[in-house]
Every structure is written in structure tokens, then in C-alpha cells.
Amino acid sequence: MKRATQVTALAAVAALALAACGTPPEDDETTDGDGAAAANPDFSACMVSDAGGFDDQSFNQAGYEGLEQAKADLGIEVSEVESSADTDYAPNIDNLVQQGCSLVIGVGFLLEDPIQAAAEANTDTNFALIDSAFSDADFNPVELDNAKPILFNTAEAAFLAGYLAAGMTESGTVATFGGIQIPSVAIFMDGFVDGVAKYNEDNDADIKTLGWDKDAQTGTFTGDFDNQANGQNVTQGFIDQGADIIMPVAGPVGLGAAAAAEAGDAKIIWVDSDGFLTTDYGSIILTSVMKQIGPAVFDTVSEASEDNFTNEPYVGTLENEGVGLAPFHDFEDAVPAELADQLAQYQEQIIAGDLVVESDNTP
Amino acid sequence: MSQHDIEDEGLPPVPPTPAPPSRPETPTEAGRGILQEMLESSWLVTVLAIFSALVLGGILIAAADPEVQAAAVYLFAQPSDFFLAVWDSVFGAYSALFQGSVVNFSASSLEQALRPLTETMTVSVPLILAGLGLAVGFRAGLFNIGAQGQIILGGVFAAYIGFTFDLPPGLHLFLAVLGAALGGALWASIAGVLKARTGAHEVIVTIMLNNIAIYLVAYLLTTPAFQRPGSSNPISPPIPDSASYPLLLGEGYRLHLGFVLALLAAVGVWWLMERSTFGFRVRAVGENPHAARTAGMSVPWVTVWVMAIAGALAGLGGSAQVLGTEHVLTAGVAASFGFDAITVALLGRSRPLGTVLAGLLFGGLRAGGFAMQARTGTPIDIVLVVQSLIVLFIAAPPLVRRIYWLPTPGGPRRAERRRRSTTPATSAQEAGA
Numbered sequence: 001m002k003r004a005t006q007v008t009a010l011a012a013v014a015a016l017a018l019a020a021c022g023t024p025p026e027d028d029e030t031t032d033g034d035g036a037a038a039a040n041p042d043f044s045a046c047m048v049s050d051a052g053g054f055d056d057q058s059f060n061q062a063g064y065e066g067l068e069q070a071k072a073d074l075g076i077e078v079s080e081v082e083s084s085a086d087t088d089y090a091p092n093i094d095n096l097v098q099q100g101c102s103l104v105i106g107v108g109f110l111l112e113d114p115i116q117a118a119a120e121a122n123t124d125t126n127f128a129l130i131d132s133a134f135s136d137a138d139f140n141p142v143e144l145d146n147a148k149p150i151l152f153n154t155a156e157a158a159f160l161a162g163y164l165a166a167g168m169t170e171s172g173t174v175a176t177f178g179g180i181q182i183p184s185v186a187i188f189m190d191g192f193v194d195g196v197a198k199y200n201e202d203n204d205a206d207i208k209t210l211g212w213d214k215d216a217q218t219g220t221f222t223g224d225f226d227n228q229a230n231g232q233n234v235t236q237g238f239i240d241q242g243a244d245i246i247m248p249v250a251g252p253v254g255l256g257a258a259a260a261a262e263a264g265d266a267k268i269i270w271v272d273s274d275g276f277l278t279t280d281y282g283s284i285i286l287t288s289v290m291k292q293i294g295p296a297v298f299d300t301v302s303e304a305s306e307d308n309f310t311n312e313p314y315v316g317t318l319e320n321e322g323v324g325l326a327p328f329h330d331f332e333d334a335v336p337a338e339l340a341d342q343l344a345q346y347q348e349q350i351i352a353g354d355l356v357v358e359s360d361n362t363p
Numbered sequence: 364m365s366q367h368d369i370e371d372e373g374l375p376p377v378p379p380t381p382a383p384p385s386r387p388e389t390p391t392e393a394g395r396g397i398l399q400e401m402l403e404s405s406w407l408v409t410v411l412a413i414f415s416a417l418v419l420g421g422i423l424i425a426a427a428d429p430e431v432q433a434a435a436v437y438l439f440a441q442p443s444d445f446f447l448a449v450w451d452s453v454f455g456a457y458s459a460l461f462q463g464s465v466v467n468f469s470a471s472s473l474e475q476a477l478r479p480l481t482e483t484m485t486v487s488v489p490l491i492l493a494g495l496g497l498a499v500g501f502r503a504g505l506f507n508i509g510a511q512g513q514i515i516l517g518g519v520f521a522a523y524i525g526f527t528f529d530l531p532p533g534l535h536l537f538l539a540v541l542g543a544a545l546g547g548a549l550w551a552s553i554a555g556v557l558k559a560r561t562g563a564h565e566v567i568v569t570i571m572l573n574n575i576a577i578y579l580v581a582y583l584l585t586t587p588a589f590q591r592p593g594s595s596n597p598i599s600p601p602i603p604d605s606a607s608y609p610l611l612l613g614e615g616y617r618l619h620l621g622f623v624l625a626l627l628a629a630v631g632v633w634w635l636m637e638r639s640t641f642g643f644r645v646r647a648v649g650e651n652p653h654a655a656r657t658a659g660m661s662v663p664w665v666t667v668w669v670m671a672i673a674g675a676l677a678g679l680g681g682s683a684q685v686l687g688t689e690h691v692l693t694a695g696v697a698a699s700f701g702f703d704a705i706t707v708a709l710l711g712r713s714r715p716l717g718t719v720l721a722g723l724l725f726g727g728l729r730a731g732g733f734a735m736q737a738r739t740g741t742p743i744d745i746v747l748v749v750q751s752l753i754v755l756f757i758a759a760p761p762l763v764r765r766i767y768w769l770p771t772p773g774g775p776r777r778a779e780r781r782r783r784s785t786t787p788a789t790s791a792q793e794a795g796a
Contacts, residue, residue, distance in 0.1 A: 085695050
């Protein structure tokens, strides 16, 4: 009985407290979107994730953030749909088309076939596809009038990261590994290896790279983009072999790599986003190879919402800042000025086209 | 019939097995009102379990909705907002679920309006096929967790035959489907043989075989034989039309011949389990392997064959994915169908009809889940939670009866039940579908 009284009293107090602090919002049409809400409410941009989901701390999430920014800045309607398996792509895309989306964006090469099929069947709707282009039945590249591939030449930025790693290593060994061997992952590793090779050539050094053989296109992969424990094991293996700077190209698996690196006194080069800002391992992240999916999505949505959609592929490069090297943050003072200057010089050469980073996986 | 078959083969008669106690009674029993009968029926419990899961799911949908959360802050200042938001959220989500799985009221044409129902049927095909396979195993007392791996292997075989060879339409499809069944059967037989020869537990072995299959397909997709020319993406070349299941309703729908195959398989499994000597052996081994052995049946032989049949059915489920809906092989082509199929078989009480209905229900939840997410932004995870809640309630009938104050089946009539179960029952065959 006593208990019941206590509970009642507590409930009453809680009710009063809630009633005191909560006030209903006033009816105000322009509460959302800073007045931009009315800008283009008829345009709806929609996105389908791959099976990684929008919380993958990797390219799905980056795409999602680009779309959310478009919603806030352009005042358009957005709709985001997560896939939980490969079999979800076609129904998800179909539902978004049925719902009247103006632009449907697919994230990842696995959505190539469903996006292409949907684009061919629904010529009134525009489509975009991140990380893959389209091909016809004979596997030749094909252009679709209403579908835009969004690609990234990350080898350019990864080249700079490899050069930096080679210049910063104390043990003389650096390493990289991937999640799954797909072109959009291997291209990072190609660039990284080339950067190290360039450093060796310039300085007559002998820095070794573990985890990727560019000529044979074979290397170390953890097998998925989820299992952080695998990233930790692989990284520990590299550290045991003497590597002190490691670049994991595996989305969230990189967090496992960072944990192993922190324990083993090694450094990490993060990929996709600026890891100093997006992870808890800022103190060991030398730099990041950034792949600006978010801004690319934003630009695509922005163009489409102004009726300027084109099917021309977007290729992110150092030149258009679609890819790039993040600031050194905590390592600003540790990187020798000479090395930093050399990187800046190579960046200019790549942009000018004097230095071409070649990769079999270039889009 | 059971006794008859045994005598035919000159084997000693099987000791009578007691009737399973939870089986609903026949309606002709004296002294029982029809209402009482209905309340005790396990089907009512099933329906109430689904209903309860939907109610709990509704609470989660409301709780996850940002608008409801916003309105909850000023609940006491303006309660109407809160309840309206809850109603909008839950009704919107479930109406999208229904319209995404049965009939779409807002569609522009009749074809579009009926499309969701065909989607439900399409998605249910691998669930029904794999569920049937698991059901056969469950009847034999084999807890086969390996449908996922068997679907994958079926898919690999079907895909390889599909994209490698260039054959005339009918033959090509037939061979690809046959290959899928064979692939699944081979994979499951590994577990069957290990169980029969060494006693290795099928749960452990099939789970491990799932993992091996997942990595095997991932590996195969890194080899040029399974990749598209000029690309190193882990995705197979598309399956040509000659090896694809024909569409049943034309281009606008994804419903394919695999659905008919699934229904035929259900009839086949019913015949096999209820009308054939083999099925009798399977059930006898499932009820009591020691008694079956005493009766002269070869338990290892039954184990291997049951696993092979289960694998063949799951492999056909893989063919539905590769040759029916996806038309390519990717690492994720089996989605989570192999695990969902366990639920489907359990929900269907390991009976063919039940498995078909449970498969359609889960297919509907899956198909509707896409629409629910696209239209109302409800996370797809909620659908998975609702599915899991259904299973949870089904697995605990006393809980459902307690919630709805239903009488315990046979509660007051326990004495009569005991008397019944000691009489030589016609048990096994009346437990039919």
C-alpha cells in the first residue's frame, strides 16, 4: 500500500514537471527549413542504401549526410530507405519510384543492375548511382539518359597518403588492407602503393608496403565491412611484421584496426571521411584519404532540383576536390615541412595532369 | 496403414507412439462447446500471437517516430497532439504495410493496385521452399539450421549453369533448377553423412556449413569464372532469359514460375510425409529413433536422405532467388531467407500447408516492410522485430493464453486425455497436414 502511494506521488510529480516544461509549438508554417521550405517542396530526392545501412560510418552514411544537407539547404523533400540484404534493392527502388521520387540515388555497385533496370523502365524519373557506372548486356559501358554515375578517383589522394606514410614511417614498413576486393576499395590501395614507390624513387629509400601487391592485384582483405575483430587481427599481424603506419580501407572494420594500432603504438590513415573528426582515434590518425560522397550527392541533388540534371558521370578528383587529403591535425608539427611541401607539389602536378596516378581500378 | 506397411516388409510391428499432447482435438468430441473448442485451438493462439506482436510492434513504431517524441514532450499541455501523432504514426505504418503486401489503394491502375499481392507471393517462394525442407528435417527430429548455406549452394549451382552455358530455353531452365536442387542436397548431405556416420550434431555442423557457404560464395565471386568480363566487382554475369523462371503475369510483375514450383513442392512433401513408406520411416525416427531402430529401420539411412531432401528443397529456394528475382549471383543473394525459413517452418508447425501460409505471411511482412519504410520512414528493423515477436508468442502459447484469459487446453479433462493416450492410437497418420 505504501508502495502504491509512493508510485502515485512520483507519477503526479512527474506529470506536473512535464506539464510545466513542455509547451506545444505554435502554429507556424515556416518553422522548418529557415524559409527555404517553400523553395522546392515538389522535388523529392530519395536514396537507397546497400546492405551496410546508413549507419555504416562509411559511404552509405556519407551519402545520407549529403542528402540531409540537401533537405536542409534546398528545402526539398527527401526519403531514405535502408536495405537489409541484397534482395531488398529492387523492391526498395521500385517503392520509391512508385511513391513519385524525382531523383533516386543508389549507394554502391551492388545497386547497378536494379538502378539500371529501374532507369530503363521509368524514363520520367532520374537516377544516380554511387561508385559504379552502367554497362550493357555485353559488359560494355553504356550511358543512360536518366541515370548519372557518381565515381571517385581516390587513387590520386591515396597516392599522397602513401607518400606521406613512407616519409613518416620510423620502422621502414607501412601496410594497407581492404574489406572486400572490389574496385572502389582496391583503388585506394593502388594509389597508396604508388605513393610509397614514388617516395622510394625520390629518396632512394626502401620502404616496404605490406598487404597489397599492385601488379598482381592481390592482398589482404578481411572479408566484410562489419567485423571489427578481423580488422584488429589483421592490423596486429602487420604490426608484428614491423609496420607502423596502416591504412585500412574497410569502413567500420577500420575501427578495429585503430584499436590495434593504439595498443601497438602504430598510426592509422583513415579513409572516406576525416577520421580525426568522425572517430575517437584522432590522436593516432596521421591523416585521412577523403572521398567526398556527401558533397557529390548534394551537388547532384542540387542540379536535379533546378532541372539541370545531366547523365554525365561525376568523377571526384583532387582537382574538383571530390577526393583529397585531410589536414594532419595532431601531427601538424610532426610532419617535416619538406615533406609537406613535396606533397603540395605533387598535388599540384596531379591536378595539372603532369603526374598521372594509374590504377586498373580507375573509374 | 502404418502397421500395414511394416508387415509388408516383414518387419516387427512398431510400438504404438502416444499422440502428441498439444494437438487440437477433433470437433466431434462430446461435452465440448464449439466456443471452447475454438478457444483451445492452436490456430486461435497463432492468430492472437500475430495480433499481439502487431500491437507491441505498433508501440515501438510510435516510440521511434520523431513526431510522436516531439508531441510527448508537451503531452500534458496538449494531449490531443500526442494521441493524434501516435495514431498517424501507427496507422500510417500498418496501412503502408498492408498496402505494400496486399492491395495498394492509392495506385493509379488496377495492375498497380494488385502488384503488392504478387510481390508477397514472389518473396514467399524461397521462404516456402526452404521452410518445407526444414519441416521435413524437423519431422525426423533433425534440427537443421543450415538452410542458409543450402540456399547459397543452390544459388551458386543455378547461377553457374545459368550464365555459363548456352542452351535452348526449356532445357536450360530445367538443368539450372536441377543443379540448384543438387547443390543444396550435396551441401546438406555433408551434415547428414557426418551425423549418420559419426554422430556429429547436425546443429553445429549445419551452422558451420552456413559459414563455409557464405565465405565460399564470397571467394567464388573473386574468381574470373564468376565475374563479369572486364570487371572485378563480386557480382556474377546476369542469368539469360533461357535459364530464368518465366514470369507468370507478364512484365509488370516479378511473380515467376518458382511460385508454382513451391506449391507443387508443398504437395509433394505432403505426399511424401503422409502417404509414403519413406515418410512413415521419417516420422517414426522423429518420434523415437530407438523404437525405429528396434523396428528394423536404418536411422542413419533416414538421416542422410532427410538431409538430402531438405537441402534439395532449400537449393530450389536458392534457384528462386537467382533464376527468379535477382538474375545474378551476389554474396548476399540468400538474404536471411535460410534463417527466416526456420521460423516459417516452426510457425507452420512443420506441416506443408502451415509452411505455405507462414511463408506467405512472412513474405507479406517483408514486401510490406519495403513500402512501410519508403512511405512512412519506419525503420525496416521494426518489421524484423514484429516477426521476432510473432515467433516469441508462438513459442510460448501459455503466455498468449494468459494475456487473453483463454482456458488451458484439456485443463479440466486431463483424466480423459490420459485415458485416451494409453489406448493404441492411430497417432501418426492423423497428425497430418
